[in-house]
Amino acid sequence: MRRARRIRRLLQVAAVVGLLGVVLSTPAGADARDISRDTLAADDGWAAAEGGTTGGAAADDAHVFTVRSRAELVRALDGGSATPKIIKIAGTIDANTDDDGHHLDCDDYATDGYSLKEYLAAYDPRTWGSAKPSGAQEEARQASAAAQAARVELLVGPNTTIVGLGSGAVLKGASLQVKNADNVIVRNLELRDAYDCFPVWQPNTGGLGDWKTSYDTLWLSGATHVWVDHITASDKGHPDADEPTYFGRNYLRHDGLLDITTGSDLVTVSWSRFADHDKAMLIGNSDAATGDRGRLRVTLHHNEFEGVVQRAPRVRFGQVHVYDNRYVVPAGSEYRYSFGVSTESAVYAENNAFTTPSHVEVADLVKSWNGTALHQTGTLFNGFPVDLLAIYNAYNSGSERDLTADVGWTPTLHGTIDSARQADRDVQRGAGAGRVR
Template identity: 80%
Template sequence: MRMRHIPVAVALSGVLCVPAHADGVRDIGRDVLAPDDGWAAAGGGTTGGAAADDAHVYTVTDRAGLVRALEHGSDTPKIIKIAGTDDSGHHLDCADYATDGYRLKKYLAAYDPRTRGSAKPSGPQEEARQASAAKQAERVVLPVGSHTTLIGLGDAVLKGADLQVGNANNVIIRNLDLRDAYDCFPVRQPDTGGLGDWKTAYDTLTLTGATHVRADHITASDKGHPDSAEPTCFARNYLRHDGLLDITGGSDLVTVSWSRFADHDKAILIGNSDSATGDRGKLRVTLHHNQFESVVQRAPRVRFGQVHVYDNRYVVPEGSEYRYSLGVSTESALYAENNAFHTPSHVEAADLVKSWNGTALHQSGTLFNGYPVDLLALYDAYNSGSERDLTADVGRTPTLHGKIDSAAVADREVARGAGAGRIP
């Protein structure tokens, strides 16, 4: 099997509170979060790098410049504007990262379940895979520190990278097309899902222990490298991508708005383990005015978190794979209102919700192919008498939000305005 060419360089091409400027020109790098715009507005709000001095305002045109401006995840207030052209000359493919004798053909032969059964990979080829994965991570992982605004100018594209906001506070990421966080060295998990599976390492945006984060007008996708085009190895799709956005590890006070998540399997995960009881009282997230298009699942899937999902648009194209949109898991409090769903005939309204140990889901104002539906009633009717029944009481009513439009109005507005390159 030939490795794909994966450019992991930064490929670049050309409502918030807006501060006044003496020259009359708006500087979107210093825009700050509106005082009522979701959970990220709580506890003092989210300002990103708005307080940066002139010495820490950067315009970068390639990956090297971006790495320097990020300062290894430092907490110095900074504004980083991404503009320019592709970092040509630094496009690497998977063969450039392979080291210590790693070869996919050898790896598959070494861990064939017909000879190894369910034993976890160990030995020379697994060690070589780990070393190769570490070499790729050095280039792919970009740490974002506290008090940072990262914003694209024009049609900025960040390709083949994982922006990681880890244990950082007060971050704004805007107007970026985050594309194809491709893992060259997925690990074999032989004891998962009966026949085993593949586990990948990277998301386009990862929040771990992060607080006060705003993601606005981003586009996140697998554009150019869908997992559906990958081969089947050991009766499982050879996955190259994980999630588009993961919010885990006690992350808190996050707003994701006016963004587009597309052409991917697992879109947004909020809480990554049923046993992560330290997430209780955290994972407070608002998702509003986002579009989920050709997304198979997790839009979002929630554990523990208090999550407000309103005025979002969901599009399932004819012939695309689909599992569910709203995932209700352990101790989650998911409050969904005024969302619009467009699906082909094989997807029923009851398919939009799935539960794993979940107990409650509030939903109201839902439009399904243009018609109002009660998702909870349909879900409970479909699962009548099962342990998966859900109640409507999630224990709270969200109050921290802007104007909530009807699903019909939001449907039109999101179709026109969500995603990178569409800041008003």
């Protein structure tokens, strides 16, 4: 009997060792399932319209790449070529590296005698005035900025899928740019800290002047049929709150987390997390860009905006469906607004949940610049249903033009729309990189 028990025990141990052997022999960066050839569902938002979005699903085996460095990623992107391709990112890739993989910091990019100390001395408004910066230090800043841009701006071409492997895929320091390209998918990837080493001083911005930065973490410019799913985008590593103040203005180092501009169209952003950032998402970049009429059609669903100060999103011209999203304003954090209603925008907002501290009121959730309409239903504010539009109009009566509920369109491309309460729970559990089911 005792011998039989020992045999059973040895067999159990052997089974466990065998299982461990399988786990340990799995290649680093392997995914639980291959999501790289997934395509957007037929009813999943604007990116499903007019032929849908398939990314690089048609890629042959020779154009499926697993990349672990900036150099490998650049080669796989192939200069933005239209060849169908699937790019799988394994581990962490730092865009601020040289061709040998050595990390580059801001001092490595500085050239032609640029120094922040001398730049501040040259363009101090008390002595320089309100003219646009020019001369040696501004020229040196531009040359230094160009050196960084050559490293961190990564162009994504048509018919491309970029997907993170597993739960730890990170692209940091990069500005991933989809410019004038059709049919792109970005999924299951953490995009972190597109950090601008060389902001420019703009004396006349906002009346008091301001610092302008480059490098959206993900920028869609003239892009069509784009699906962004299960990404996490933030300033992790270099929060702007830790930056100093120069000329009375915060020395910002980050632009947008995801900006959709310059005639981009047919975009779905789903199950993603945008965190700890100032200006999160701009849809339409100029009141004067009347060519954007009929474009900038975007769906945002099941996303989380946590610690975002503003632009979640701010919209010009576009027909934007915003449903089942989760908004969290941490206690003590800066907050301005979530829905920015701007020139000719047509935002259709349904069943979104907001959790805020006491200093944020319902009317603060919306800000209008020349906007005329906002459709909203099912809004949940700190656990209570509210009529966001009615409260906004009552609060701003006499100071801003009332917004109408008629945005001129009704969304049809969507799956089941859950209650805001249900979406709040589901998004908290399921949004962001590493959570694809």
